[in-house]
Amino acid sequence: NANKTFEYRIMPYGEEHLLLIARDITRVSQLEAMRKDFVANVSHELRTPLTVINGYLEIMPESDDANPFMKKAMHEMETQTHRMQNLIEDLLVLSRIEASSERVYENVVNIGSMLALIEREAQALNKEKQHTIKFHIEDDLFVYGVETELRSACSNLVFNAVHYTPPGGEINVYWSRQSAGAQFSVIDNGDGIEPTHLNRLTERFYRVDKARSRKTGGSGLGLSIVKHVLSHHNSSLDISSEIGKGSHFSFVLDNELIADQS
Numbered sequence: 254n255a256n257k258t259f260e261y262r263i264m265p266y267g268e269e270h271l272l273l274i275a276r277d278i279t280r281v282s283q284l285e286a287m288r289k290d291f292v293a294n295v296s297h298e299l300r301t302p303l304t305v306i307n308g309y310l311e312i313m314p315e316s317d318d319a320n321p322f323m324k325k326a327m328h329e330m331e332t333q334t335h336r337m338q339n340l341i342e343d344l345l346v347l348s349r350i351e352a353s354s355e356r357v358y359e360n361v362v363n364i365g366s367m368l369a370l371i372e373r374e375a376q377a378l379n380k381e382k383q384h385t386i387k388f389h390i391e392d393d394l395f396v397y398g399v400e401t402e403l404r405s406a407c408s409n410l411v412f413n414a415v416h417y418t419p420p421g422g423e424i425n426v427y428w429s430r431q432s433a434g435a436q437f438s439v440i441d442n443g444d445g446i447e448p449t450h451l452n453r454l455t456e457r458f459y460r461v462d463k464a465r466s467r468k469t470g471g472s473g474l475g476l477s478i479v480k481h482v483l484s485h486h487n488s489s490l491d492i493s494s495e496i497g498k499g500s501h502f503s504f505v506l507d508n509e510l511i512a513d514q515s
């Protein structure tokens with residue numbers, strides 16, 4: 254039936270036979286498509302009113318020190334609008350990646366220039382924390398991929414390391430060729446994450462410490478975006494972490510995705 258979607262599994266059946274199991278998942282995939290559409294539409298619709306609110310907040314005259322309540326209220330409204338904007342932008346990014354039909358093999362990404370941009374942004378973000386952030390990026394590394402997606406994945410991992418490492422920490426970022434492919438890693442010496450949380454971190458809105466994560470202004474969608482980007486590039490996220498020592502986030506883009514420029 255052309256209108257139906259099936260999921261297939263093949264299992265051994267006795268010594269000589271194979272059993273083919275077809276499951277009708279038409280309803281499940283319709284619901285999933287509706288969910289994705291709904292999230293994308295709601296996020297898009299919320300963007301406009303929020304831009305208006307933010308626009309007015311920006312041009313409001315600074316309240317004088319004589320009215321500390323107003324001053325506090327304005328500050329809180331700005332912080333919360335900013336948080337909501339981040340959340341909506343991330344929801345849209347996630348929807349776009351989920352719906353993406355962009356072919357990974359059609360574009361070549363220059364890793365050096367992509368990371369130069371992320372490095373500048375990370376250093377700007379680092380003003381308060383004063384970490385030592387070092388980038389070790391192999392020269393002339395080119396990969397096939399969707400640049401906006403890969404940039405989003407790498408920057409989320411780098412910015413998380415900046416956010417979740419106490420001031421004065423050390424963060425190292427690597428992109429290098431290994432035997433299995435091109436490897437990206439971010440290593441921090443922050444607080445680390447309890448092992449029980451590790452395999453849930455890439456779920457939407459999953460946070461180890463809700464109150465603390467909110468303070469960073471994060472949306473709770475960062476690692477979920479990373480997971481989707483990587484699955485689009487046929488890769489997956491590796492996380493290892495030790496409490497009190499730090500965390501290590503990495504992924505490998507398969508050798509087939511390395512574009513030889515010579």
Ligand code: ADP
Nearest residue numbers: 413414417460461462466471472473474475476
């Ligand atoms: P958020 O917007 O909350 O940062 P993410 O999906 O990017 O959302 O991350 C999910 C959670 O994983 C964070 O709330 C935080 O608890 C934890 N986390 C992510 N990166 C690190 C890191 N480098 N060190 C410690 N914890 C981290």
